[in-house]
Amino acid sequence: MELKDLIVPTKLSETVTDMIYLPSYRELTEKYHFTKKDLMVSWQDNVDFWWLRNDKIDKLTGSNQLYADGCVSNQSGTHYPMLMSEMKEWDDNIFNYLYKLNIKARNAYEPHKCQCNVRPCMRLNLETYEQMARLDSSYLPYKMDYPCLDLGKHFDIKHGKKIEQSIRWRILNWDSLPPSLNYKGNGTAKTIDLISLDTIGMSNFTFRLEDFYHYTTWEKSAIRRDLNGYGEQQLSFLDHAFAEEQALLQNIYTLTEAKKKAFTLDTNLIFLKKDFLRTLKTNPEALRDLIPDMKAFIQSMENC
Numbered sequence: 001m002e003l004k005d006l007i008v009p010t011k012l013s014e015t016v017t018d019m020i021y022l023p024s025y026r027e028l029t030e031k032y033h034f035t036k037k038d039l040m041v042s043w044q045d046n047v048d049f050w051w052l053r054n055d056k057i058d059k060l061t062g063s064n065q066l067y068a069d070g071c072v073s074n075q076s077g078t079h080y081p082m083l084m085s086e087m088k089e090w091d092d093n094i095f096n097y098l099y100k101l102n103i104k105a106r107n108a109y110e111p112h113k114c115q116c117n118v119r120p121c122m123r124l125n126l127e128t129y130e131q132m133a134r135l136d137s138s139y140l141p142y143k144m145d146y147p148c149l150d151l152g153k154h155f156d157i158k159h160g161k162k163i164e165q166s167i168r169w170r171i172l173n174w175d176s177l178p179p180s181l182n183y184k185g186n187g188t189a190k191t192i193d194l195i196s197l198d199t200i201g202m203s204n205f206t207f208r209l210e211d212f213y214h215y216t217t218w219e220k221s222a223i224r225r226d227l228n229g230y231g232e233q234q235l236s237f238l239d240h241a242f243a244e245e246q247a248l249l250q251n252i253y254t255l256t257e258a259k260k261k262a263f264t265l266d267t268n269l270i271f272l273k274k275d276f277l278r279t280l281k282t283n284p285e286a287l288r289d290l291i292p293d294m295k296a297f298i299q300s301m302e303n304c
Contacts (some may be wrong), residue, residue: 001128001249003242008123008191012055016219020120020227020238022053023195025069025079032172032193036077038146041119041198048074050117050199054082055218071116074199117199118157120227120237122169123191130180131252132245141181147174148197152241156201157226160234167241169194200237 007019028034041050052069060067060081070082133139141149148170154163174182176189203223205216218224229236 001252003238003246003249006125006128006132006245006249007238007242008125010121010123012053012218016055018224018228020122022051022118022218022223022227023121024053024055025072025081028195039072039077039079041074041117047116047202049080050074050119051203051205051223052079053218054205054216054221074117115158115202115204118201118203118223118227119196119199121193121195123193124151126178126190126192128249128252129192132248135252136248141171141174144168144197146197147171147182149192149194151194152245153243154200155237155241157223157235157237158202160232160240162240167200168197170197 004019009017009019010021011017012021028039032038049071051071054068054070057066057068059065065083067081067083070080072079129139139149139151141147148168150166151169152167154165154167155161156163171177172193172195173189173191175185176187177185177192178187178189179185181192203226205221205223225231226235227237229238233239
């Protein structure tokens with residue numbers, strides 16, 4: 001088994017399918033019914049906001065004002081959509097937007113270095129996850145303020161450094177899980193939907209300074225590249241954060257194959273035994289011919 005057998009690729013649009021992705025505000029509030037409390041996370045690093053997916057442009061209700069998802073305040077859970085004027089370039093707009101939100105390093109402010117924290121999402125294959133949890137009980141769900149599970153280690157996609165601290169994931173579809181994981185669950189879920197309970201670090205949404213002159217979508221973002229390992233492997237969250245899980249999944253594959261071989265061997269022995277007995281019944285002379293050899297074999301074993 002591989003990581004792709006555990007983390008289910010999620011189709012986000014006609015052209016984008018990712019294993020690790022950021023949530024949109026609409027998904028969190030309409031699909032998973034997040035409140036401001038749910039959107040709040042403990043303050044981390046030196047910025048006070050976390051990115052949403054920003055994969056499309058919408059119109060504000062009752063207005064021609066265009067906006068993208070923007071980000072959310074760590075401390076208050078307030079949503080700050082990114083307002084745009086007639087789809088203009090991002091240069092002055094992004095500067096003013098980020099400056100007003102105070103998304104900046106505490107000691108200096110450079111527009112091309114503006115960063116927010118990241119709360120990734122992913123979906124797990126139920127069958128593979130249950131196999132993994134049976135092999136290592138530390139992966140089983142537990143309750144905090146929300147149903148959670150630990151999976152992977154923190155990996156700083158900004159600097160490419162792994163941190164020996166487990167990532168806590170909030171289970172978004174807890175009530176839909178099977179009774180084997182949630183005894184009150186209705187068993188309708190096909191996957192386990194997760195969002196990190198806390199932020200996992202910081203990232204730019206764009207690649208370079210010149211990228212700020214044009215609106216950058218999730219599809220072309222630096223965050224997507226680094227979370228899914230589409231760029232430099234030393235910065236890949238997917239490859240580094242889940243190294244232990246990859247080893248465990250390979251172990252599951254090895255054990256599964258060993259069981260298959262043992263089952264095949266058992267089946268062959270049963271077949272040979274039945275065939276042997278059927279032959280003796282239809283040909284009793286063969287049994288008489290075998291008796292001397294059987295006696296000699298038994299005697300040799302007793303003399304060992």
